[in-house]
Amino acid sequence: MTSTTIPSGSFRFPSARSAATVQLHRLRLAWREARPVVQVIFLLRFAAGAALGLTGSAAGAAGRPALLTAALGWLATTWAVYLLNGVADVVEDRANGKARPIARGELSRRSAVRLVGALSVAGLVFAAAVSVTQVLLTAVMLGVGWAYSLGPWPLKANLAGFVAAVTALGLLTYLAGWSAAGGGRLTGPVFFFGLMMSLWMGLGGSTKDLADAEGDRLAGRKTLPVLLGDRRARVVMAIAASSVGWTFTVLCAIRAIGVLPAAAVVLVGSAALSATVLTSSSRGARTAQRRPYRVFMVTQYCAHVVLFCCLGPASPL
Known part of the structure; x- marks a missing residue:
């Protein structure tokens, strides 16, 4: 049996620093x-x-x-x-x-x-x-x-599973925040704001499927564009988004729930989303097809920022 001599310095065990760097890269x-x-x-x-x-x-x-x-x-x-x-x-x-x-x-x-x-x-x-x-x-x-x-x-x-799951993820998140703040009585504003914004997630969030129809069809997913075709799916998306915006705003005004400014933001956002999804501005390249989804996301951010501004000192931020 012949022995093989490993030249000095040709092999090194990985250092703790290099291992940490790899893990940090994976986390990123x-x-x-x-x-x-x-x-x-x-x-x-x-x-x-x-x-x-x-x-x-x-x-x-x-x-x-x-x-x-x-x-x-x-x-x-x-x-x-x-x-x-x-x-x-x-x-x-x-x-x-x-x-x-x-x-x-x-x-x-x-x-x-x-x-x-x-x-x-x-x-x-x-x-x-x-x-x-x-x-x-x-x-x-x-x-x-x-x-x-x-x-x-x-x-x-x-489609039904998507809407149900995404809406549930939203509701659970609002409830988790409410519970972490001490729980107590589940007030109207907590329930109503959480419910309507979760429905906005489930219905408005479906606009992301416009740019993903090819891959969804390949994977066997039954999204709106796959089921109805692009044009009819866009009409349904516009109606769904508008229904959330109008329902949120009208019920807030009638029942005097203290989140009306945030509801107004969602109403404006739903109008912008409908205008975007129904016009040529969201057709063509993938970047254009994702514009309705970006409107959906911006609306969410703005609605929450407005809510925190209205709540003032009560906000945990």
């Missing part, structure tokens, strides 16, 4: 995969539920540490949900030419699944430090996220 890719703009709006939804649930500035100040812990846990949870969705959407994402890390092969599915597990555990641990209710809400959120992306009949595969 996982964050990109989970769509930062979506993660931030989930945090705003959580903060809105907390702000509307606070009964006074004293209660708000006393609950700040628990609120921060709950918010970190919820961020880990929504990150896990959307990273899992990226793992499940590889076929569609590649067919639609999306530049997401998993679809491009920058982040392996195995690494992503491991991070999903770690983030899920972190979300539950943070929730356990707050309350049993927070743990239950977190567990249900993870369950809905799994049912949306995976399983024998993933909810994302059909």
Whole structure:
């Protein structure tokens, strides 16, 4: 048997610093995969539920540490949900030419699944430090996220499942914020704002499917553009968005619920979305087809900012 001499300095064990660098790089890719703009709006939804649930500035100040812990846990949870969705959407994402890390092969599915597990555990641990209710809400959120992306009949595969799952993800987030702020009585503004903005998610959010029809059809998903064709799907989207905007505003005005300015923002946003989705400005290249979805997202952000401005000192931000 001959021996092989390894030249001095030709082999080095990976240092702790290099291993940490690799892990940090994977975390950055996982964050990109989970769509930062979506993660931030989930945090705003959580903060809105907390702000509307606070009964006074004293209660708000006393609950700040628990609120921060709950918010970190919820961020880990929504990150896990959307990273899992990226793992499940590889076929569609590649067919639609999306530049997401998993679809491009920058982040392996195995690494992503491991991070999903770690983030899920972190979300539950943070929730356990707050309350049993927070743990239950977190567990249900993870369950809905799994049912949306995976399983024998993933909810994302059909229109009814998509609307139900996305609306549920929104409602759970507002309830989690309300619970983290101390719970108490579920007031009209908490329930109504959370419900209408969650419906805006479920109905207005379907506009993202306009640019993804090719990949969705390839993956067997029954979205509006796949079921109805592009032109009829656009009409249905405009009607759905307008119905949320008008219902939100009219009921706020009639019942004197204190979130009318935010409802007015959604009404204006629904009109802008309808105008965009029904005109040639959202046809053609993929960038143009995503304009209605961008209007949908901007409307969400503006509605929450206006809500926080109206609430003033009660806001946890």
